[in-house]
Amino acid sequence: MIAMSAHNMIKYLNHQTEENVQTKLIHFIFNHYHTLQHMTIIELAQRCYVSTASVSRFARNFGYHSFDDMKNSIATEMTISEPYVTYRMTKQSLKELSSHPDEFYRLFADGIITSIKDTVNTLPFEAIDMLLHRILQTDDVILFGYDIMIDELRIFQSTLLSCGIIVRLGETPDVQLELAKHLTSHSTAIVFSSFGTFFAKLPTVYSHIVQSNAHLILVTQMPGSNIYTGVFDEVLPISSKTNVEAGSYPMNFLLDYMARRIFVLQR
Known part of the structure; x- marks a missing residue:
């Protein structure tokens, strides 16, 4: 299967009204994606109070081959290494947004x-x-x-x-x-x-x-x-x-x- 993106986990949350194993894992993953890549399946299961089998099923349910595949993919998707890629911004635009948000907004609107x-x-x-x-x-x-x-x-x-x-x-x-x-x-x-x-x-x-x-x-x-x-x-x-x-x-x-x-x- 082709791995689904973190975006689709958000879609899953949007269709749930009550907490379940999957929503619990999604919340934890999003809140700890910086350290997720260094966790074992046992550590994640213990932190979320679920079984390792539940974590494995969760990974497969969202299209990943394994827990390792999921944690590496999520870490890559969630880590913002280059603002130009994620937010389509140049270094100059990022600087402008930091110091002159009103001017950035005007230029952004003009560009659109x-x-x-x-x-x-x-x-x-x-x-x-x-x-x-x-x-x-x-x-x-x-x-x-x-x-x-x-x-x-x-x-x-x-x-x-x-x-x-x-x-x-x-x-x-x-x-x-x-x-x-x-x-x-x-x-x-x-x-x-x-x-x-x-x-x-x-x-x-x-x-x-x-x-x-x-x-x-x-x-x-x-x-x-x-x-x-x-x-x-x-x-x-x-x-x-x-x-x-x-x-x-x-x-x-x-x-x-x-x-x-x-x-x-x-x-």
Whole structure:
């Protein structure tokens, strides 16, 4: 199985109203992730007043191969070593945020606005319409993304459902892998990846997608071609330049537009 991220443990907590073994372990792991990597399974079990078997089941339930696999993965995910990676900030931006938060906020807002406005001149509107027509005309449409992008795609999926349009979305890496394995020549697979994290984090899913006979579409904020774009039947870059600090706001804005546009096209 593909290991789920710490983000999915938070999702699990959001669906629980009472404490159980899993919620107890999740709380402890998040509160002690700095030292988790140095703990044994016996130590963690004793600290949480559960059995070692419960810890092993917990790890497997969240997609990890073993306790060691889980603790190493969680430690890596939770440790913020480079703010540029985690918060998409340069050293200068971090310094600005520390000393002049109001100025940072203004510049941050300006960057987001600029990146969204950039899509106005870059967005391939005809290609987007073709994509939406394909969604309307294809029975088997599967959306792929990673981490927070899944949340945005879930909203898009729900909006389509209100129009009577059904598309599938794997909310976990394991489900995405199964969906990728079952793609056929009658399927359309649409990957939404702002900066390519999907390819880096889910290489097995990506591999099955590109090996399938499905019609493959990539929607991205990365302009130009790279090692991933060549295997897609269609590549829709929505930005003229990569603005990592602005994040995925242009993609979120696009999904909102697409939901409104497909409603009009369907009428």
